[in-house]
Structures are given as structure tokens and as C-alpha cells.
Amino acid sequence: MFALLLAASVPLAAQTPTLTIYTYSSFASDWGPGPAIEQAFEAECDCDLQWVALDDGVSILNRLRLEGDNTKADVVLGLDNNLLQAAEDTGLIEPHGLTPAGLTLPGGWSNPYFLPFDYGYFAFIYNTERLATPPASFAELLKRPELTLLYQDPRTSTPGQGLLLWVQKLYGDQAPDVWQNLAKRTVAVTKGWSESYGMFLKGEADLVLSYTTSPAYHIEAEQQHQYRAAAFEEGHYMQVEVAGKIKGSSQPELADRFLRFMTGPGFQRHIPAGNWMYPVIDTELPTGFDELVIPAQALSFTAEEVASQRKQWLRQWLAATTR
Amino acid sequence: MAASVARRHHPLMPLRLWWLPGSLSTGTILLLTAAPITALLVQGSADLSPLLRDTYLRHVIWFSFYQAALSTLLSLGLALPLAQALSRRRFPGRTLLLRLFGLTLVLPVILVVFGLVAVHGRQGWSNRLLEWLGVEPVSYLYGLTGILLAHVFFNMPLAARILLQSIEAIPASQWRLASQLGFNSRQLFRWLVWPAVRAALPGLASLIFMLCFTSFATVMALGGGPKSTTLEVAIYQALRYDFDLPLAGSLALLQLLFCGAFLWLQYRVSKPPAFRGEAQPCCPRHDARWWHTRLTDTLVMTLALSIFLPPLLAIVTAGLNPQLLPALVSARLWSALSQSMVIAIGAGLLSVLLTTGLLLTSRHLKLREGRRRLAGGLEAGGSVILVLPAVVLSTGLFILLRGVADVFALGPLLVILVNALMAMPYGLRTLQQPMEQVVLRYDRLCASLNVRALDRARLVEWPLLRRPLALALALAVMLSLGDLSAIALFGNQHLQTLPWLLYQQLGSYQMTEAAATALVLLTLNLALFLLIEGVLGGKHAHAD
Numbered sequence: 001m002f003a004l005l006l007a008a009s010v011p012l013a014a015q016t017p018t019l020t021i022y023t024y025s026s027f028a029s030d031w032g033p034g035p036a037i038e039q040a041f042e043a044e045c046d047c048d049l050q051w052v053a054l055d056d057g058v059s060i061l062n063r064l065r066l067e068g069d070n071t072k073a074d075v076v077l078g079l080d081n082n083l084l085q086a087a088e089d090t091g092l093i094e095p096h097g098l099t100p101a102g103l104t105l106p107g108g109w110s111n112p113y114f115l116p117f118d119y120g121y122f123a124f125i126y127n128t129e130r131l132a133t134p135p136a137s138f139a140e141l142l143k144r145p146e147l148t149l150l151y152q153d154p155r156t157s158t159p160g161q162g163l164l165l166w167v168q169k170l171y172g173d174q175a176p177d178v179w180q181n182l183a184k185r186t187v188a189v190t191k192g193w194s195e196s197y198g199m200f201l202k203g204e205a206d207l208v209l210s211y212t213t214s215p216a217y218h219i220e221a222e223q224q225h226q227y228r229a230a231a232f233e234e235g236h237y238m239q240v241e242v243a244g245k246i247k248g249s250s251q252p253e254l255a256d257r258f259l260r261f262m263t264g265p266g267f268q269r270h271i272p273a274g275n276w277m278y279p280v281i282d283t284e285l286p287t288g289f290d291e292l293v294i295p296a297q298a299l300s301f302t303a304e305e306v307a308s309q310r311k312q313w314l315r316q317w318l319a320a321t322t323r
Numbered sequence: 324m325a326a327s328v329a330r331r332h333h334p335l336m337p338l339r340l341w342w343l344p345g346s347l348s349t350g351t352i353l354l355l356t357a358a359p360i361t362a363l364l365v366q367g368s369a370d371l372s373p374l375l376r377d378t379y380l381r382h383v384i385w386f387s388f389y390q391a392a393l394s395t396l397l398s399l400g401l402a403l404p405l406a407q408a409l410s411r412r413r414f415p416g417r418t419l420l421l422r423l424f425g426l427t428l429v430l431p432v433i434l435v436v437f438g439l440v441a442v443h444g445r446q447g448w449s450n451r452l453l454e455w456l457g458v459e460p461v462s463y464l465y466g467l468t469g470i471l472l473a474h475v476f477f478n479m480p481l482a483a484r485i486l487l488q489s490i491e492a493i494p495a496s497q498w499r500l501a502s503q504l505g506f507n508s509r510q511l512f513r514w515l516v517w518p519a520v521r522a523a524l525p526g527l528a529s530l531i532f533m534l535c536f537t538s539f540a541t542v543m544a545l546g547g548g549p550k551s552t553t554l555e556v557a558i559y560q561a562l563r564y565d566f567d568l569p570l571a572g573s574l575a576l577l578q579l580l581f582c583g584a585f586l587w588l589q590y591r592v593s594k595p596p597a598f599r600g601e602a603q604p605c606c607p608r609h610d611a612r613w614w615h616t617r618l619t620d621t622l623v624m625t626l627a628l629s630i631f632l633p634p635l636l637a638i639v640t641a642g643l644n645p646q647l648l649p650a651l652v653s654a655r656l657w658s659a660l661s662q663s664m665v666i667a668i669g670a671g672l673l674s675v676l677l678t679t680g681l682l683l684t685s686r687h688l689k690l691r692e693g694r695r696r697l698a699g700g701l702e703a704g705g706s707v708i709l710v711l712p713a714v715v716l717s718t719g720l721f722i723l724l725r726g727v728a729d730v731f732a733l734g735p736l737l738v739i740l741v742n743a744l745m746a747m748p749y750g751l752r753t754l755q756q757p758m759e760q761v762v763l764r765y766d767r768l769c770a771s772l773n774v775r776a777l778d779r780a781r782l783v784e785w786p787l788l789r790r791p792l793a794l795a796l797a798l799a800v801m802l803s804l805g806d807l808s809a810i811a812l813f814g815n816q817h818l819q820t821l822p823w824l825l826y827q828q829l830g831s832y833q834m835t836e837a838a839a840t841a842l843v844l845l846t847l848n849l850a851l852f853l854l855i856e857g858v859l860g861g862k863h864a865h866a867d
Binding site for chain 1: 377383565
């Protein structure tokens with residue numbers, strides 16, 4: 001009986017290859033876009049897509065570095081534009097060799113190792129029922145010490161790193177003073193986005209670092225309109241989330257196929273109301289997106305700038321927040 | 324001479340093999356500790372001065388010392404009046420309370436953190452009480468306050484129990500004399516209580532300081548950011564956040580130096596305090612009837628119990644919530660439960676095996692060959708983990724194995740090994756004396772009755788040692804069941820134990836799920852402890 005089962009299962013297993021994708025937990029979770037995308041891709045690839053959920057984008061990179069050549073991943077999904085150089089430097093990413101058509105991403109895309117799957121802008125989210133007048137600029141945030149906030153550790157999370165770069169872009173050499181100012185009213189610096197957003201929803205702080213698109217979730221999924229992004233005059237830092245293929249993957253063709261699928265409608269239509277970010281091709285947006293703040297200016301550093309300065313900026317942040 | 328010849332013919336095993344179990348144990352321990360340390364030394368730089376110039380790391384080191392000193396001061400500052408109050412008062416539930424006090428040593432830290440969050444968090448009991456009183460809710464749990472609350476929770480009861488033992492060791496005749504002389508409370512303290520507790524204090528202080536200095540789970544869960552980071556957590560972060568191997572190596576080396584220094588200091592100032600043994604009630608103290616001792620005792624007991632009891636109650640009451648049923652049947656919880664069981668029981672058995680192996684050889688050396696120094700060295704080797712925090716050991720293993728194997732695939736095995744080593748000092752302390760007693764009392768009898776090898780193990784050693792063996796196993800299983808440091812490093816989506824799951828749920832504010840996990844962890848802890856002590860230890864395991 002056992003042998004029969006074994007005999008029956010072996011060819012079955014051989015017929016469905018597994019594509020392992022490292023991503024961050026909110027992407028793969030039941031309320032994220034992961035399950036729907038998995039279903040859509042499996043319907044056409046005749047394969048088994050397995051998400052491996054790590055804490056955050058930076059955790060994906062660090063896991064790759066820890067595992068080195070032993071990594072089980074075929075594809076990594078959820079690194080961002082600020083980690084491109086560092087990820088390439090691991091030597092674990094294979095050039096994708098694709099030129100997807102119809103990308104509507106601001107500024108276009110030309111990186112040979114990674115392809116974008118969504119983008120957005122970092123912002124502080126507040127609750128109108130608790131905070132009547134939100135700060136209208138970063139400068140105003142710094143001038144109002146009564147405002148408490150939550151953000152993420154830039155060593156482990158992409159939004160946290162986004163804030164690091166945002167402050168660096170706006171204040172340059174003055175960044176340590178800004179961090180010290182913020183440190184006084186920071187309720188907690190959490191490891192990942194989910195932790196701080198959960199704490200914010202429980203009323204632990206006035207503001208939480210997230211995205212301009214986060215309120216769309218509350219409007220669409222919960223019909224709640226009290227959560228808004230504070231629009232800052234100076235502009236908002238932009239994030240492009242990307243995916244890449246692992247060198248030495250046992251499923252190179254499946255990985256290619258997934259990357260092609262990723263910039264198509266079958267994947268992209270799950271992004272706005274699944275990951276609550278902007279899709280990278282022309283896709284219909286839910287009506288909740290009409291209420292969102294559109295940043296006056298999108299700020300960014302180049303991948304090389306981030307790669308060369310990141311470590312020093314992190315040290316500055318650490319030193320300033322603990323002083 | 325004749326006696327020694329007779330003994331030589333009838334030991335537990337063939338004489339030429341007496342060295343085998345101890346050598347196997349010591350070899351395993353040395354391999355598992357020396358190799359990772361070497362790996363760290365190679366990675367890290369021996370020149371620690373650039374490390375000490377870094378502002379952030381200086382802050383981390385300073386904070387590690389600062390919070391440990393404060394924790395020690397607060398724990399002892401509360402424990403001393405608490406021990407006084409307990410020695411003066413008899414009340415219903417006193418014995419149960421003292422038993423609970425003994426339990427904190429093996430309670431999983433993350434479980435207590437759950438209780439603390441439920442009581443002191445923004446949505447917790449204390450804020451609901453304030454709200455009811457019309458006061459704005461306050462946020463104080465994340466950061467130094469939370470860390471101190473947890474450390475006092477763990478160490479105050481332990482210290483109070485040990486100090487109570489010292490106070491109750493004061494002979495009744497001295498109390499009678501003091502009463503006849505009409506001593507007031509200051510004189511009582513000066514002439515009776517202080518001399519009794521003074522001997523225990525330095526050892527107790529250094530033990531608590533070291534436990535708090537190397538605290539990991541508490542700081543991870545309640546630190547609330549880089550501001551409140553200890554060296555132990557910084558090592559973990561250097562490896563898992565930044566993948567900075569040289570930094571992790573140097574930090575681990577630093578931690579090793581500090582812990583070595585503490586242990587040396589502890590060794591110099593005192594003997595380690597005894598963990599077990601119920602205090603013997605002495606005669607009623609004449610100062611118990613005074614109104615001002617009544618007042619202070621009530622105040623002290625109220626304060627101490629308001630720190631100690633609510634988190635424990637919260638774990639249980641959160642578990643009696645009807646919303647919990649769906650959380651209790653989640654697949655993640657049950658897979659974490661089964662992995663926890665495998666790891667804890669595996670680590671427990673391995674730990675007891677290593678400990679008994681080591682003691683078989685060391686007792687032979689000490690009692691039959693008279694080579695005390697060698698035996699002592701062997702036993703000290705088993706306690707080496709005291710200077711080697713689990714994070715340091717795991718980090719070394721991680722770096723060592725990274726190049727040759729898939730560290731995450733070996734995860735469960737490595738966690739078992741590290742946990743087994745972590746429990747060895749407790750096992751040695753529990754088993755050493757009983758095992759030596761067997762040799763001292765029954766070697767001659769066994770020789771004269773010609774009871775040898777397996778017969779001796781079955782007829783003599785097992786009945787005499789099953790109780791301490793069960794206790795050692797139960798302690799090791801409980802310690803492993805609560806471990807967060809090894810699992811934090813080696814854990815991944817396929818390897819998840821209950822404490823790790825609880826840590827993640829607490830981190831993402833899933834309080835209902837966390838309550839379910841906490842309840843399961845607590846139940847498993849108590850069930851395994853009672854089962855091991857009751858079944859393996861025999862019927863009279865509790866009649867101490």
C-alpha cells in the first residue's frame with residue numbers, strides 16, 4: 001500500500017516543479033496580493049508557487065547574504081530601488097534580459113538585474129478623529145514636539161530606510177539633529193511595517209510611517225475615511241519595489257516566466273487593492289485612490305548614492321537616536 | 324589495599340572504560356564551544372578599540388551595564404523587605420506563593436513579556452484602571468521601564484526566596500534573646516537579620532546582574548528601538564540585520580570578556596546561592612505584632628505582588644476568552660507546538676546524557692581515584708556555558724557552519740545542541756551530589772554483594788537517582804521550551820517554536836493569537852514539568 005502511494009506520488013511530484021519566491025510577509029499574507037497572484041500564475045504555469053515570507057524587504061536581502069550560494073530562492077520579490085546596488089553586489093542575482101512594454105512608472109526603468117512591480121511614496125499617516133491639524137510639511141512636524149510617531153528600523157525595513165533617505169535628502173548634514181528631534185517623541189522603532197502600523201491602529205501614536213496609498217485600504221476595504229496621509233510641501237520620497245532572478249536557480253525558465261508575468265495584467269491588477277501601491281502598467285485603480293494625496297515632488301537618490309552612503313547614514317541615525 | 328582491589332573489580336562498568344562517558348561529554352562540549360569561539364576570533368578583530376570609539380556601541384555597552392545595575396538594585400531593594408515581611412507573616416497561600424516564586428527561574432521569558440504587555444501595555448489593565456479613574460492613558464512599557472519591570476518580575480522572587488532562607492536560618496534562641504532584650508526593629512535588623520543575609524547578598528547581586536546583563540528576549544521584545552539595546556541583542560542584530568560578521572565577532576568577544584569577568588568576580592565574592600529547598604519556618608517573631616511592621620509589611624507585599632501577580636493572572640485570563648477558539652486551532656500554532664516539543668525533549672535528553680556522562684567520570688576520578696582537581700576541572704567544563712551566552716555560542720556556530728553547510732537546514736539540530744548546553748549548569752548542580760552519594764554509600768555494598776554493571780544501574784543507581792534525574796530533565800526541557808536566543812538566530816519559516824511564534828505575534832500586535840500561544844506554552848510547560856517529575860521521578864517526586 002505504502003509502495004503504491006509512493007509510486008503514485010513520485011511522477012506527480014516530478015510533473016509539478018516548485019518555484020520558490022522570497023518576499024515580505026505583508027505581500028504573502030492572506031490579506032496581501034500573494035494568494036491571488038499565486039493562483040493566477042499557477043493556473044498558467046502548471047507549477048507550484050511557494051512564497052517564503054520574511055519580515056521586510058531588507059530582511060530579504062540579509063537572508064540572501066546569510067544563505068549565499070545555499071539559498072533556496074528562485075526569485076526574490078520585494079527589494080526596492082534603494083537596495084538595488086547592494087543586492088547586485090551579492091553576486092547572486094542574474095540579469096533578467098527582458099524589456100517589458102508599457103511601463104507607466106515615473107522616470108521609466110532600465111536596470112538589467114531587477115524589474116519593477118509597483119511603486120509608491122512614503123508618508124506619515126494620521127487619524128483625523130485624533131489629530132485635527134496634521135503637519136503640512138516636514139519642517140512643521142519638527143516644530144510640533146507634541147506629535148508622537150512610529151516608524152520602522154532602517155536596518156530591517158524598506159519604509160524605515162525610506163525615511164532615512166527622505167530625511168537625508170531634505171536635511172543633509174543636519175540629519176542627525178532631525179533624528180534627535182524625532183527620537184524624543186518616537187513611541188517605538190519597530191522591526192517591520194506591520195508592527196508599527198498595527199500599533200498605530202491601536203492608537204499608540206499620532207503618526208505612523210507608511211505610504212500615501214495606505215488610506216485607500218481603509219476606504220476600499222473598511223469604508224473608513226478617517227485615515228489620511230499628511231502631505232508634506234517639501235515632497236515625498238519615492239519607492240519602486242522590484243523583483244529579480246537568482247543565479248543558479250534550479251528553475252530558471254519558470255523564474256523568467258514569472259518575471260514576464262509580473263509586469264502583465266494578471267499580476268498587476270492585484271497590486272492596487274492588494275498591496276495598496278501604484279501598479280507599473282496602465283491598470284484601472286479603485287475609486288478610493290481618487291482621495292489620495294499626490295506628492296508635489298517625488299524625491300530620490302540614485303542606487304549608487306544609496307549604496308555608497310547607506311552604512312554611514314545608518315551609523316549617524318544610530319548615534320543620533322541613542323544620544 | 325584489599326578494599327581498593329575489591330572495588331576495582333566491581334564498578335558500574337569495566338574499569339578501563341571509566342574515562343569514556345566523561346571524555347565523550349567533555350569532547351562534545353569543547354568541540355561545541357571552542358570551535359565557535361575560534362570562528363568568532365577569526366572573524367572579529369582582536370583590537371577592540373575602534374569598537375569602543377563608536378558612539379552607538381558605547382551607548383549599547385553603557386546601556387547594558389546601566390539597565391543591569393538598575394535591575395539588580397531594584398530587585399534586591401524590593402526582595403529584602405519582602406523576605407522580612409514573609410518571615411514575619413503567616414497567611415493562607417504563603418506556601419503556594421513561595422512555590423510560584425521558585426517557578427520564575429524556568430518560566431519562558433517571552434511568556435512573561437506577554438503578561439506584562441497585557442497588564443502594562445497601552446490597552447492593558449493598568450491603563451484601563453486609569454481610564455476608569457478619569458486619567459489619560461500612559462505609554463511606558465517600551466524602553467527602559469519595560470525592561471526593568473520584566474527583570475524585577477524574574478529576579479525579585481528568586482532573591483526574596485533565598486534571603487528568606489537566610490533569615491529563617493537564624494536560630495529560635497536568638498529571636499527569644501532579642502525579644503527578652505527588648506530589641507527595636509532597627510536593632511533586630513542590625514544584630515540578627517543583617518548578619519544572616521549579608522553573606523548571601525554579594526553572590527545574589529552578581530548572579531542577578533549577570534542574568535540581566537545577558538538578557539535577550541526581554542530586551543528584544545520590550546526594548547522598542549535602538550535606544551534600549553543591550554550587547555546581547557546588538558550581536559544578534561549585527562548578524563541578522565546587518566550581516567556584519569566582523570562586527571558580530573568582535574561584539575561577541577567583548578560579551579565573552581564581560582561575562583568571564585563577572586563570573587570571576589562572582590567566584591571571588593561568594594558561593595553560588597542554592598536554588599532549591601524550602602525554608603524552615605522558625606518561631607513567631609516578636610516584631611510581627613508591632614503596628615509599624617504591619618504597615619510596612621503590607622505596603623511591601625502589596626507593591627511586590629502588584630508587580631508579580633498581574634502578569635501571571637493575565638496569561639490565564641487572556642486564555643479564558645471565547646474569541647480564542649479559532650486562534651487555538653490555527654495550523655501555525657500546532658506546528659510550532661510540535662516543533663517546540665521535539666526540540667525541548669531532544670535538548671532535555673541530550674543535556675541529561677551529557678551531564679550524567681560527565682559526572683560518571685568525574686565522580687570516579689574524585690571518589691575512587693582521589694584526583695579532585697581533575698574532577699573539578701571536568702565539572703567546570705560543563706558549566707562553561709555560563710560565560711558563553713547562547714547568542715554568542717549560536718553566532719559562533721552560525722559563522723563556523725555557514726561556509727560548509729546550509730545553516731537554516733541544520734537549524735533544529737543546532738537549536739537542540741545550544742539548548743542542551745544551556746541547561747548543563749543546572750543539570751550539574753542537580754545531579755552532582757546525588758550521584759556522588761551513591762558511590763560513597765553503596766560502592767562497598769555493591770562490591771560485597773557482587774552487584775555489577777547493568778544490575779548495579781538497575782538496582783542501585785536508578786532507584787536512587789530517578790528523582791534528581793527527573794528534575795534535571797524537567798529543568799532542561801523547560802529552559803529549552805522557553806528559549807528565544809538560539810531560535811532567533813536559526814529560526815525560519817519552517818522552524819518555528821512557540822516562544823518564537825509568540826514573539827512574532829506580540830510584535831505585530833495580534834493579541835488574540837498571542838493569548839492562544841501563551842496559553843498553550845504555559846500549559847505545555849506545566850504539563851511537561853509535572854509529567855517528567857511525576858512519571859520519571861516516581862510517586863514521591865514532590866515530597867521534598
